[in-house]
Amino acid sequence: MDHESKSGESKGGESMPPHAAHASAHKSAPGIAAAIAPAQQTFAARVRSAIAWRWGTQVGAQIITWTSTFLVVRLLEPSDYGLFAMSQVIITALAFLNGQSFATSLVQTDRLDERRIGQVFGMLLLANGLLAAVQFAFAPFAAVYFGEPMVAEMLRIQAVLFLTIPFIALPNEWLARQLEFRKPGQVNMASALVGAATALVLAWLGWGVWALVYAGLSIFIARAIGLTVAARLFVRPVFDPRGAWDLVSFGGTLTLCQLFWIIQSQSDVVIAGRIMPTHDLGLYTQALFLTLIVTARFIPPVNEVALAAYSELHRENRPLAPYFLKTARLVMMVSAPVYIGLSLTSEHAILVLMGEKWTGLIPIVSGLALVMPAFALQLICSPVTNAMGRPHIYLFTSISGAVLFPAMFAWGLLAGRGGGAMGLVHAWWIAAPVLCAITLAVTLRAVSLSPLRLAQTIAPVAVACAAMSSAVLAAKALVPITSPLAALITHVAIGAATYAATFWLLYRGIVRETWALVRERGDGLPQAA
Structure with a gap:
């Protein structure tokens, strides 16, 4: 899943004044130069429009997804979701190398022309072609690890996901640089409809876990086609890296951050997959899906807009602290009541939305929801420090999470009281607040704010x-x-x-x-x- 937007000032290489970058782009591609030129709208209006479209369409897309999910779960079994979670661990573990961070560097760099965009496109094609081949070859070994032969078949089909990434990441980040979130939002809603329809039809026809596999694949293909058409960014891939060191070094740092995020976010399934029954693992992953509704679905859109806005403010030498405070308050005003309310009403919510066979979710959802406000607050910190050209702060907090969460998950499953799914919940109760405190300590210092x-x-x-x-x-x-x-x-x-x-x-x-x-x-x- 997308965790959070990651970008910041370029590192390494020579910098070019904005007017020089614009001139360079104009010589190579007038359409690109027009997009790079400063917008005529006020900054405030552009940010408002970006937030409205990015968050509004995300809400619409999630309503479609949730509606489909709550219908599909009545047709599938918890074991189907357990199998799907096993394949997702492998995909997510490889996805940190998909080159998304190199595309994100386009959001803030001043040196932008057709050749540099082509270099990013070339990196994306090479990286994702290799990842698709690796996943296809590695599929049997993953099946042996989890003891589920079907995992190999799923992973071979899902290797196609990586082939769509270059045609999603490049146009998406190109539009984000311009604070243009209307077109990507419309594409996301359309692709959500495609995925929901695919999941419902296949689940109704009795395809089981394959309904989830092909639904995800249909979403990625629809997004790739839609964003490519919406951005109208047609460039040739350039496989010569000369002159792109700043993009490579910046993207490399964020790729490391993504690696540590993968370790943090997937270690629960990796550890539990060899210990817990598939049914219990399915309950836990579905409970986590429900409780990550805000953090995994609504905070990334806010972070994407915040990254572009913080970067522009930082280039103008404006203090970022007041805007970080406004963002923190807004996110907490939305996420905290949702999560506390979910914890209070989990019993009736599960029975109404998912039915009697999912009653095992109730204590897991109730427990996880209590700690999610701290997790949400931690997630909004990286855009502000990345925009300041200090991605090493994000790297430090990512390493902290990659050490803390797996250790707590192992404790919760093996040594904690009760073990099982509730052992993982107890691990969340410790890990999320501690990581939030660590992240806030370094972030507040960077933006000159007191706790x-x-x-x-x-x-x-x-x-x-x-x-x-x-x-x-x-x-x-x-x-x-x-x-x-x-x-x-x-x-x-x-x-x-x-x-x-x-x-x-x-x-x-x-x-x-x-x-x-x-x-x-x-x-x-x-x-x-």
Whole structure:
């Protein structure tokens, strides 16, 4: 999955003044030069538009995906999701080498012309062609490791995913540089529809785990075609690396970060895959899917826009601390109540959305949701330090996560109380807050912010969540409701109303500022210089 956007100032190589870069691009490709030229809109308007399209279309795409998922899970078995998770571990383990980080370097570099874009395209083609071949050849060994012969067949088919990456990464990052998120958003929604339809039809026809395999493949193919057409960025691949050292060194650093993220995010399945039954592993991976809804689906779009915006602000020598605080507060205002609410209502939510056979998810989802606000806060830190040209900070926190999470997962499964899926949950309770503290310590220092200032910024969210939790728990104790659907609707309504009322009564200024930002009034975002 996409974890977070990764970019920053170029490292190594000579820098070229912006006007020189524009001139160079103009000589080689007038269309590219036009895109590189400064936008006429104010910076604030461009960022608002980018956030609206990137986040709005992400919400739309996820509504489509969730609807499909909640229908498909009624047709498939937990063991199908366990098998699928095994194949995903291998794909994700290889994906850190797919060259996405080299494409991301196009977002902030001042040296941009048709040849350099072609060099990135060449890197993407070479890297992903090799990865497809490696996965195809390695498939039997993965099947032996997990003790599931079907994993080999799945991996051979899924090798095609890598062949689509160059035609997704290059146009996507090219459009992101221009803060153009409308076209990618439309493509993402269309590809989500394609994937949802594929999954539903194949699951209905009894294809089992193959419904998940071909649904994912259809999404990637649809995105590759759609983004290539939307960006209209048709360049020849260049396989001569001369003059691209800054792209290679920057992309290499972020590739290392991605490697350590892979270790952190996939170590639970790698360790549990040899210990836990396939059924139990399927329960855990589905619970993690549900609880990563915000962090894995909605924060990456915010990070993509934040990276481009922070980079532009940094090039103009503006302080980034005020904007980081606004981002942190906005993300916590959305993610914290969602996760606390999910933990409070997990029993009824699982019964309503997924049915009786998934009741094993309830304690896992409830436990994971409690710690996800800390995970969400940690994830939004890397764009600001990368934009400052300090990707080594992101590298340090990535290494920290790659050491901390596997150690805690091993403890939770082998030595922790209870073991099994709940052992993994207990590992999350330790690892996520500790990694958040480490990440904040180095990030706040880099942007010249004190921990107290950040705490003051997000304190209203904590107060509102506490009030929401008290109201829902009181309602459960005082008025028991037997119908899961009625209980879910009632408790969600009480929680949402309490959360909104707390903000309106105690923090009305924050509400007005946020509303002004959405309505394109006020000073929530910086105006053009």
